[in-house]
Amino acid sequence: MPHALENLTVLVSAGPTQERIDPVRFISNRSSGKQGFEIARAAVEAGAEVTLVSGPVNLKTPDGIERVNVRTAAELKSAVMSRIDKCDIFFAVAAVTDFRPKKLLEQKLKRPTDQPKSELTIQLQTTDDIVQAVTAEYDRPYVVGFAAETNEVIQNAREKLKRKNLDVIVVNDVSDPTIGFEGDENQVTVVFPEYELELEKQSKYKTAQQIIELVANALPRST
Ligand code: C5P
Numbered sequence: 001m002p003h004a005l006e007n008l009t010v011l012v013s014a015g016p017t018q019e020r021i022d023p024v025r026f027i028s029n030r031s032s033g034k035q036g037f038e039i040a041r042a043a044v045e046a047g048a049e050v051t052l053v054s055g056p057v058n059l060k061t062p063d064g065i066e067r068v069n070v071r072t073a074a075e076l077k078s079a080v081m082s083r084i085d086k087c088d089i090f091f092a093v094a095a096v097t098d099f100r101p102k103k104l105l106e107q108k109l110k111r112p113t114d115q116p117k118s119e120l121t122i123q124l125q126t127t128d129d130i131v132q133a134v135t136a137e138y139d140r141p142y143v144v145g146f147a148a149e150t151n152e153v154i155q156n157a158r159e160k161l162k163r164k165n166l167d168v169i170v171v172n173d174v175s176d177p178t179i180g181f182e183g184d185e186n187q188v189t190v191v192f193p194e195y196e197l198e199l200e201k202q203s204k205y206k207t208a209q210q211i212i213e214l215v216a217n218a219l220p221r222s223t
Contacts, residue, residue, distance in 0.1 A: 004216035006047035011087040011141070012040045013080060013130070015055035017073045019100035021122060022109045029095050032182045033057030035146070036093030038208035040065050043091070046212050051087075053079045055094060073097055073127035084134055089142045089215065092131040099124035135165040142167050142219055144211070148174040157191045168192050168218065170211055190214050 014036020018026040033054060040052040041062035051066045053076060061067040070076045073096050084090065102123040112118045135143050145166040149156045150173070157171035172188045178201075187201035190211060199210050 002045065002047065004046040004213060005043055005089070008048045008088040009086055010040075010043045010048040010050045010089045010091065011053065011080065011083055012036055012043065012050065012091045013053045013076060013094035013096075014040070015057040015059075016095050017055045017076055017097045017127075018071050019073065019097050019127070020104055021101050022105040022107065024108055027097055027099065027101070027124075028056075029097060030182065031055070031057075031095035033059050034182075034184065035186060035204045035208065036091070037062060038204045039091050039093055039211065042205065042208035042212045043089075045209075046216065048089075051083055053083075053094070073100065073130070077128055077130045077133065080130055081133065084137060084141065085139065087141045089144065089219070090131075090134055091144045091146075092134070093146045094130075095148070096127060096130055098126060100127050101125075129164070131166065132164050142215070144215055145169040147171045150175040154189060154191065154196065157189070161191060161193065168215065192218060 015033030016029045016031040018028045020026050037059050040050050044050045044064045053068045053070060055070060068079050070079050076094060076096060102125045131143060131145055134140060143166050145164055147157050147160055147169055149171055153171055153173045157169050161169045169191045170188050171191060172186055184203060185201055186204050186207045188207055189196055189198045199207060
């Protein structure tokens with residue numbers, strides 16, 4: 001579908017975010033950014049103008065895409081929110097870190113030396129839900145969420161679709177170690193409010209192309 005997204009502006013968030021604990025440590029997750037980068041590539045190949053807001057990943061930017069690098073959930077949120085008015089479709093592929101340390105330590109946290117084993121508590125607070133901030137906007141774009149689940153995969157995805165007010169959610173079962181995260185293949189189910197489609201296990205690029213095709217067909221005509 002080379003023209004499926006012609007004349008449309010697409011924003012993609014990808015990769016993990018990192019939340020600093022002290023100058024040398026952070027909290028993050030295992031997202032490689034691969035699926036988000038493939039979504040951006042497939043969208044540009046479908047004719048869209050694409051901006052990719054990426055957390056720290058080790059990936060080359062696909063041709064024809066504007067890339068914005070961010071590190072924290074707060075930076076990702078401001079990069080997304082400042083571009084949301086100009087976008088027709090938002091693919092929220094980023095694995096946003098859900099918690100950040102309540103206090104940022106200016107000095108490196110020292111390992112206690114008084115006892116062989118001691119406990120340490122770091123207080124965390126939740127980060128903002130970025131996709132939910134986008135769907136709460138009056139003039140919102142078409143929003144595609146992504147979810148990695150380990151149990152009750154479809155049921156949890158449907159609950160997120162509703163709670164976050166998404167147009168569609170793409171879900172994968174990360175209890176299967178051969179898919180998702182760092183791998184090059186993925187096996188996802190695309191969940192719309194009225195129906196769902198299970199895609200076959202295939203490369204993240206082919207998965208991205210099929211997601212783009214399904215989304216293009218589901219877009220409201222006025223978008
Ligand atoms: O982490 P969770 O399963 O809730 O993620 C589902 C969707 O919500 C994803 O599209 C993700 O990018 C988005 N999300 C977000 N901000 C967060 C957490 C998740 O935009 N703080």
